[in-house]
Amino acid sequence: MATLQLYRLRIQPQSATLSPWHADTLFGHLCWEAFWEGGAQGLADFLAPFRTGSPPFVFSDGFPDDLFPRPLLPPQELDATDQVARERAMDRAKKTQDIQWLTQAQFESVLRGERLTADSPAPPIRELTQLTLKNQINRLTGTTGADEDDEEASGRLYPVTESAFVREGHARASAIITFYLWAQNESHLQSAVRWMNLLARGGYGKRKTVGYGRFRVLNCELFTLDVPDNANGIVTLANFVPAMSDPHHGYYRTRVKYGKLGEPATLTDVADSPFKFPLLMLAAGSTFYSNTGLGYVGRLVENIHPKNSTIVQGAFAPAIPIRLPN
Structure with missing residues (x-):
């Protein structure tokens, strides 16, 4: 086994939110922080490395309590004549199909090519x-x-519709939110943490001006994942849009993002309409056959607004090595 180093940034929600903790939404918030701090030039400087396909850092989606998205795998191939094995496989699939998140131990076992068992417990977290x-x-x-x-x-x-992650036995929001973070170097990591602390002052998502999406940054630490030496693919930790050079053969689910500009857009004459074009994205947990060691996939999507060509959508995702079926 090999080890992969990532960063884990934890936040503590202090209110419910009206927006999912998605990496592309978070990216838009960080763009606004760059704009408020440095104006149009500050935003241009922030976006420059993302435009060239060399992002300084890439956030995952936010997951409750250090959990991971369940990797999407193909159905297990079985001997058509072995009825007992087929029934056991179908029973296992039925009992595990509703598991959305995995603990680190479960996630690492799937990275090694193992399957969840019929008695694999679902983490005690619910939305x-x-x-x-x-x-x-x-x-x-x-x-x-x-x-x-x-x-x-x-x-x-x-x-x-208010949303919060709660631990079993709790009636109120109690789970922390974990973002897994890939960064080119320590300097870019510190920059990402600084942007998150700035964002915490104003909140996240819809209706943040009336108290939704409040949070505070708890910590950001280095941690390691056990990944297989014989990895032949990647699993993604955020919703993303593939770049031309990204792997394309794999297993994935799609989701359509109906993006909107942040609340200040009409106040700053950025656009006369907050609505972006619908965007087809691949969901977190998607898997692809690949030998790339880049650490992320995705791209900056341009021409996403009907009237302002300078508006973009960040659509990157950290990529973790995985052993997929041959």
Whole structure:
């Protein structure tokens, strides 16, 4: 076995969030931090290495309590004449199909080419979502009441779906969020941590201006993964869009990202519409046959906005060596 060094950045949510902890969304937030700190030139400097395909750092999606995404693998090949083995394999697949996240020990066993067993426990974490009703504030009266010219403008309710990760036995958000981080060097690592601490001042995701997505950075540390010497593929730790040079033969799920610009966009004349084009991405846990040792896959997606060609979408993912079936 070989060892792979990555960084593990942990944050503690202090409120529910309305947005998933996705790496591409996080990248957009960091772009805004670069803009607020250095203006248009600061943002251009931040994006420059990503545009050239040499990112200084790459974040994974955020996972609860140091867990990992379950790698997507092909069905196990079995002897068609061995009915007992086929039944056992189908039973195992049925019992493990709902496992979304893996512990480090489980993840490392899958990296070695092993399969989850029928009695593999699911981590004691669940995502708690709830629909909450909010009341619109009348901009003229400053309250939920109507003004004299529009009696029907009072009491208009709208729903939001709040989300938080909770440990079994807890009713409130209790799990930390872990980002796995690839960095070119120590200097770029410290830069990534600094951007995250700046982001923590304002929050993450939708409606952060009213208290959603609050968090604090706990720590960032080096850690090692046991990876196989005979790896013949990679597994990704974030939703991403492949670059032309990335491996393409593998197993993956797709998701469509309906991206939006951050809340300040219309305030800074970046665009007159917050909506980006829909973007087809490959989900975290996707696996590909590859001998690359680059440490990441993905690219910066350009021309993602219908009216502003300078707007981009970060779509990178850390890549971990794995042993895939021949």
